Amino acid sequence: MRNLIPVLTVVAVIVAIWYAAAVWLNAQWVLDTAARQDREIGTSELVLETWSQDKPRLPAPHQVVTELWETTVEKNITSKRSLVYHAWVTLSATLAGFAMGTALGVALAVGIVYVRVMDMSVMPWVIASQTIPILAIAPMIIVVLNAMGLSGLLPKAMISMYLSFFPVVVGMVKGLRAPSRMQLDQMRTWNATQGQEFLRLRLPSSMPYLFASLKIAMAASLVGAIVGELPTGAVAGLGARLLAGSYYGQTIQIWSALFMAAIVAAAMVGLIGLVQRLTLKRMGMA
Amino acid sequence: ADELSLQLKWVTQAQFAGYYVAADKGFYEEEDLDVTIKPGGPDIAPVQVLLGGGADVMVDWLPSALAARENGAPIVNIAQPFKSSGLMLTCLKEHGIESPEDFPGHTLGTWFFGNELPLYSWMSKLGYATDGSEGGVTIQKINFNVDPLLQKQVECATTMTYNEYWQVIDAGLTPEDLVVFKYEDEGISTLEDGLYTTEANLEDPEMVDKLTRFVRASMKGWKYAEENPDEAAEIVLENDATGAQTEVHQKRMMGEIAKLTSGSNGALDPADFERTVDVLLSAGADPVITENPGEAAWTHAITDEALQ
Amino acid sequence: MMWILLGLLAWIAGSALNVWLARRPRSRATSLAVPVVFGVTIIVVWEAAVRGFGISPVLLPAPSVIAARMASSGSVLWEDFVQTVVKGALTGYVMGCLAAFVTAIVVDRFDFLRRGLLPVGNFVAALPIIGTAPILVMWFGFDWQSKAAVVVIMVFFPMLVNTVEGLRDTSAMQRDLMRTYAAGYWTTLLKLRLPAAMPFIFNGLKIATTLALIGAIVAEFFGSPIRGMGFRISTSVGLLQLDLVWAEIVVAAIAGSAFYGGMALLEKAVTFWHPSQRG
Amino acid sequence: MTNAMPQQAETSVISAKALNLTFQTNDGPVHALRDVNLEVGKGDFVSFIGPSGCGKTTFLRVMADLEQPTSGEVLVNGVSPEAARKARAYGYVFQAAGLYPWRSIGGNIRLPLEIMGYDKAAQAERVREVLELVELAGFENKYPWQLSGGMQQRASIARALAFEADILLMDEPFGALDEIVRDHLNEQLLALWARTQKTICFVTHSIPEAVYLSTKIVVMSPRPGRITDVIESPLPKERPLDIRDTPEFLEIAHRVREGLRAGHAYD
């Protein structure tokens, strides 16, 4: 609640800039059209037309909102023209990929912290793996998985996993190594087993890092799912909407799919934040 | 029924109406086939899918299919439902381009991914350099839409008669605002949407039999679509999972597609093949294919059987 | 069969060698050797698998084929590297990180902005690059400027969030000490909060390195002049020149790792005092 | 048994009136300070002594404007603690050393000097001086984690002494030091105090230390933290170490011990 006024202010400023930018970016088209039609055009007319084009360079905020409204609220959610339906398709792949990525990331981090060979060999290659442009190999992954008989949700989820495990590894390695020398020494004096040290010291101290990484991983995972949708033949999902929008120059549709993606991501990240607050509160850290 | 999967080279649209019609009208069923149609997209190389085992047949253009062959993909054309080429170069009149002589100094946009090959051939035939140097043209890669043309990032752009051209018109330009060069008219047309499969498949009699029935049903679908364009467009729309296609656009597209398929009974015309190869081989300094693959790249075995 | 056996053998030998190496006392040589052995093992296994299982070069080329391609197409790879990494990624990285750093300081200074801008920022950061890249290409043109813009957007928020977080990561006693000196805002920033924030800032800088590279390459998928790593990758797939695609990927991985490694070295030098660096 | 302060007509450097401070915690409020009244004159050396958790640190923090009282009034140098802090009126030694880990020992001591704009030469000179005072000469380039607990605490004392503040607030500065160093530093502190006329507020757990150093001893009792006794020392300003064997000294020590004991539940 305390944040509402600042957020609204910032949003208001952005919307204002946005409208201005829409005029600036779309004016050329309006002028060209008018010239072709031998039509004189006044300033107010110009401004209004830049805000109501069919295929603007930059759609005005109200156009995007209208499109969002029409494709979410006014459409049956099972319809292929409903953004809710497409969002759900993407979300399910995102969640599956996120779960797999988190599991893989945590497992790798535990390995890196506890197994010396892994500590020394895995990290550079994990980093290198992230410099590979996923968009380039996503189609190949999909093709290979398809050839292996995997299709539908799983290939997309695999790409999500590929993108989301990285922040988790990095964050968790840092988090699992966060305990101070003295805290680790204490555990030694009690001759705690590695499992006990992990559960009672390393894991609790890694919680803030884990949650920070999970938020990044969730966003990455959504991007992964969308990327994964592109080469599955643009069948359904927000990625397919983006793609279809871009073939047909439907900027309004692109922007609304884009916003839907951001809304989904924000909601998921918000959810993680909620879990984080509850967990940290239970742990007495918030 | 026997299962068979088809990989398209692009998203669901009237360009592939024949296959959707055949599926919808039960032509495949009549041949005891259960066909899965997999839509494509900008990042799908149908050849990869085919060789990866994700599909049994694919739709592709001959230039890119031949390029893939040279790079080690053993693929063969088994049918050619498209007779003529729908490729063209569309320019805005305001830039003062009226004929190919006016190209030098201008920026021409084209899709890549194999689609740039005909343009490069054309330019080399005209004797223009393509690196933006004096007296040559600048080639610019553009995405599969017409925004760069509308926003004047390029002066001419590759369009298809059945799709992008109409997007330009829909954007509010009139045919009078445009100058259009059809590849077909410039004598550099190359074969478009054909059906391809792997050499391995062709050695398997059972597969050959399936493919024969598939081609027969598909051609029936195409001819039905040609005669009933509006119904075909409706069928395409029903099969579009993205929900992004519009009725007006698809009906218009179907009309244009019908013009391209009308001259073909499904069998590849060897003369068309040779012309395409010639165009490709003449593509200047860096030709995409270096030698004529000859009859290894196509076969009439399927169509002969299917079209009796 | 021969190749498959060889692959298995290489796998076993590589792991054994690494386990042995890791047991040695830690030194510069071993900490370099272990990842190298790991990588070499993977490459040998890959080569063996491609040959052994007869995987089509159109699906996955063997490392030897990729190496040959890298040797023969050096000039193309270099041209693409300059276009994408030097012009696109690096400029975007520097501009994005600098902008985020300055914004972080402003945002941190004015709580109103922090509470207003960060949530909105998080939202904007969640806009997938695949959606924003075409738009930025439309606005900034086909050349490297639009790639730099994509990179700026990609690195901005991780860097911003980390810096803001870092600037707040001081203990009560450390802040109290500054209060007792009646240190002003700028003094506290310079002497306490920036040094304390360094581990976080470097966290952001490191994450941003991989993002910058991916961003620049992926953005080229949505529009580029006819050179650049993303351009080459996306168009070569269509021509089924998979060896060239993988050669570009190898260059990207090397450049990215070097970039990241450089940042990590710098981090070690600057935040030597942090427990995670003291080891 | 809160007792009325003898009102000092002379300039009072610190004056607390009806001070209360309550912390809100998840299971109820904690009364850290209740109705605290105190006057400290210029040049006084005041020791605070009391059971652990009685509010000594909290009181010092209020004077230093690091904690806001719930009610009541504090004046430092006749102005609010905030104004005094802004005027850099005091040096503060925290209960834990709190050195910045990214600065060497020398760098940590130089920190306030840099902030207050001393020039380079003066900085170096003062760092050398105070390091010698706390016997850490030679450790200037070591980092905090390379020092033992006691050495860190001495470094933090040196940091507070490095600049010339009129008031010194010290929270158990000698807690982790052995008797000999402690005696030595006690002497040094007294000499410094005599030389500079500083006003010093000093929290300690050692009764002999409190008696040896102070002109005024404040005894506190816990939960809620109150002042139970204020003892004005009759000892002369000049104090050799063996003053600790005089009957006056032992008598005051006895009174402090009694006051302390009263604050405890047992015996």
Next chain:
Amino acid sequence: MTNAMPQQAETSVISAKALNLTFQTNDGPVHALRDVNLEVGKGDFVSFIGPSGCGKTTFLRVMADLEQPTSGEVLVNGVSPEAARKARAYGYVFQAAGLYPWRSIGGNIRLPLEIMGYDKAAQAERVREVLELVELAGFENKYPWQLSGGMQQRASIARALAFEADILLMDEPFGALDEIVRDHLNEQLLALWARTQKTICFVTHSIPEAVYLSTKIVVMSPRPGRITDVIESPLPKERPLDIRDTPEFLEIAHRVREGLRAGHAYD
């Protein structure tokens, strides 16, 4: 003046022979322990006293297998420190409290009990017991940052006492406590020691505390850390608080003070 240890024939719980430990730092090696020899018998109460930075903490850490000696040998219960640690032979109180911030005081004390597999009821019982012992009953559900410095230290003592180890290693456990609590805890510790026959190694800076508690006082000198004196206390096992006024007590205290003074440069 390293002196030969009186060799104890009885079971020796801790035995150090020719122990050396050198830290490598960015500006040269630091000799923290040099040629240290010591025998501690079963049931001994050994105090370590010496100037700040002389290596007391380091020596305790070596016994606890937290630091590896550069050369020499240590045996704990006749086996290596590592084996002793694995057998959970000792409890350790660190110089700083080091409580886990995400656990309440009760949770912190329960931690070693959970690790060692005590059942729920036993855990609760022991937590209650030791909290009472250190006078923190009622603070079980508070979090560390809500306690004063001294209270945190007491919680950390409670944690080390909660499980039954034969050896207790305590590094300045009472450093931040006032004299009264300290006297009280001293008595409690002696009673515990008498009752349980534990062997205790105890670092302190207070000479009276060392003399009052110990059967053996080890005096150390700094840089490099060496043992300069080992004093066997002639005081009886039964020690009321006022034993501190007896001549024997004062004599031992004097000897310790002299030993300490010898380790310091000045006076």
